[in-house]
Amino acid sequence: MPRSRFAGSLSSPKIDVVIDMGNPFLNHTVDGFLKIGAVAATKVAAEETYHCIRKGNVSKNNLEHSLKKMCQEGAYWGAVAGVYVGSEYGIERIRGTRDWKNAMLGGALTGALVSAASNNDKNKIIMDAITGGAVATAAEFINYLT
Template sequence: MSRPKNDRAIDLGSPLLNDIADAFLKSATIGVTKAAAEDTYYAVKRGSVSSQDFEYTLKNMCKEGAYYGTVAGVFVTTEYGLESVRGRRDWKNTMIAGAMTGAVMSAVNKNNKDKILVDAMVAGTIAGAALFLRNLATGSLHK
């Protein structure tokens, strides 16, 4: 079983660490961009920007980036572990990893058991749908 070769700017010497770092950085970028866009929208809506607003935005960007990156890191680690345990790379690993990541992140946020279950189901569904769309775009649905 081999993982696809992917050229990266950072090589940590391990396929797992490379995948985690890559997922973290890409997802953290999404979180940072989301926070910047939202805070910019509200500043424009208010019609003013203070240094306090700017400081809040920077902190919010760091927080969101770290959160999104952590979620991606947990997902990649879980999926990689499932591949190792099951000895195959398929959609089941993706959906299970998504569900487990959703449950873990929900539990960390101190949600009740019903919310944790719902978050697990939603995250598993999103992970499965993302894999389906990626396979559809690359023409590899048969795999």
């Protein structure tokens, strides 16, 4: 019986934009903001393109709505990423070590801050802090495995 095999590797192109703010903490924070903000804006652009194609019409109103939504989502997720990356880096500098605990603490701090900015329910803030810490820790472990 014939057999075929696929060997090789897939990699995505790497784009790195460096903005020197004169401080490593600010550099990391701005880098996180820009990268994740661009991903969020691109996601919205793809979704909005699909909706326009599905509806069969493109108007100035649709375009303005799409651009506004891209900016909002990009700014929101960029800000969340900036807070996370900055807090993780700051914790790393304070603790003097680089490990999964920095991700856990940075995720928990980010989850709590984002939640506190959007509501006043203390239980929700605590739950979001736990979720942020868990997601960041899981991502760190997955990153370590690959």
